[in-house]
Amino acid sequence: MSSGSLTADRRFAYAQSLKDEGDFAAAAEVMAQALEEAPRWAEGRFTLAELLAAAGDGSGAIAAYRAYLKIEPADSMGAGARLALLGESAPASLPDAYVRRLFDQYATRFDSALVEKLKYRAPELLRAAIVAVAPDKRFARCFDLGCGTGLAGAAVRDLTAWLGGVDLSPAMVRAAEQKRVYDHLESGDMVKAVAALPAPCDLMLAADVLVYCGDLVPLFRAVALKSTGLFAFTVQRANGGTFALGPEQRFNHSRAYLSETATAAGFTVLALEDAVTRQEKGADVPGLLAVLSRAPA
Template sequence: ELPEVAASASLSPMPAATKDQLVAAWKRGLAAQIKESGALPPGNAKGAPAAWAKPNTGAAAAARRALSSPRTGSSSGDVEAEAVAAWRAAPAAERRRAAKAALEADASDAEAAFALYEAEDELGDGDAAVAALRAALAADPSHAAAARLLAAAEGGADAASAAANDAAGAAEYARQIFDGYATTFDEHLTGTLKYSVPKELALAADAASGGGRSGVDPPRYACIVDAGCGTGLSVEPFAGRADSVIGIDVSSKMLEVARGKGLYSTLLCDDLVSGLATLAQGQCDLIISADTLMYVGRLDGFFEQAERVLASGGVLAFSVESAERATSQGDAGSVALGEDGIGLQPSGRFCHTRGYVEGLAARSGDGDGGAWETAAEPRDVMGRMDGDKPVYATLHVFVRR
């Protein structure tokens, strides 16, 4: 029997479900109910909101009928994606209560601990956020996102260098972050965060390829590689101007969104270096990578594969987060900058100095002149907002000799 205070109920037959599957279903239900009512349902957190305590006889009766009848309908779209989007849209205080309730039920739930970290971080409680990261790692020592963010919160230059050298950890970190971000990524980035890097990067790439910033008669390309394509925002400025477009991303959820836009000839679910390694030598005449390399760390492998895949005269255009800007802003002391010019920021993202990137380009290739010619001086742009702070991206453009 459902209590008369019930606002809604759902029935999900799960024969022989494991504990983890039941917990996951419970979380999805919570997210859906938070989206519907703006509050947690009773019994899931201490001090249930008053709005849930109002009797709703009609809803309770309808719920009983649903429970006693075969389920004939199903949710339209991706139920998991809808639940994630609803969870992210819920107020941070509600997410904190729900995450704490989940941890009270199962202290070994690493994802609940990480959800608690996200809520505490958004609410500005740094100590509680770090404690939640430790709890996530205690529950799952392989949790890449928790490991990266804890290193950023507690580590110095040594931690930054260790994280930058961990290619497998970097790929897993990006996958964890963006698999849960795909459904709201475009709206959040272009609307809330005022994202501008794809447009700026496209203008720079076109200029290096013979086009101009005026946008008149922009160049066409035989093959574009979008390294770290995400949902496809970076390649939108090139729509209709390439014979083929290849997207590479480590997040399968982001690729699902990108596939729906119809902008790509081929999509590869892989990390950047491994994905580029599957392409033929000299196959492409443009490689772009917008707001991706700050999740990678060391860029040696990326440069090596770009050198191999690009045809002579091809353009490599990418952005990194500016280490010079990051270490000169108000919270500069919290950026761990290694001697190699790679820094680890509190956000868990890397920043790179201009000297580090230019040094890689100068050392590449077998000839005296190297493999790359600088097409334009590196340029900083305000790439997006992070809360109330601007995040500056440095645009680098090279031409393959």
């Protein structure tokens, strides 16, 4: 990353070497000097905030993240989530620009990273749960929310006549296109894409996507309006409360919150079970798998 100023870039490189040596306070000092040369360098502001947080200067980090947000309100680096972890109020969802940037960078190594390293199993578990509540059913229209590279789409392809997908990250959508399992793909936000569906769907999927949204009310309402069948999804489990942002910057949702939000949106809860869909640092991540229905139970 370059600031546009040679002096700032040199100071940044020096700050990085101090950081690598574990001297976060000295690194933050040098980074602050770099920003004197390039005050509107958003990535530099974010780096300064990270260094201050690592040095234990919480109030300094908060001020630095806020300064970054003034320069880049779209928040592609996720300062809102970092502020929440420093005790500020959490955002209701992670910003689109942050999710897009994260997955645009991740797209080419996503399948191997997720399936091989993180033991990702949401697609096959969702498929099994759908078949369990609707054995022998062939769906007419399935829409895959946050389809990513198409792992979940591929898992249900034979269950549906038509398969559409949407994802915020254009690079993930390009990877999904290469799998050639979708009839329709688009880049954009899933709530808007669902609202714009030209016809309702009898299967909606969201595999490991709701972890980027805290408040699920807008999504559940939008899906309910366009659903004539099942809505199957996975989340990371919160033990109590409603939803909360975890340290790895993914939201956790409680069983009670999911059940209440689903019912309020007009769904019947057919299944809401514990499920481990992935690992993090070698340990199972506790999750939930849900199948909701808009059709009479």
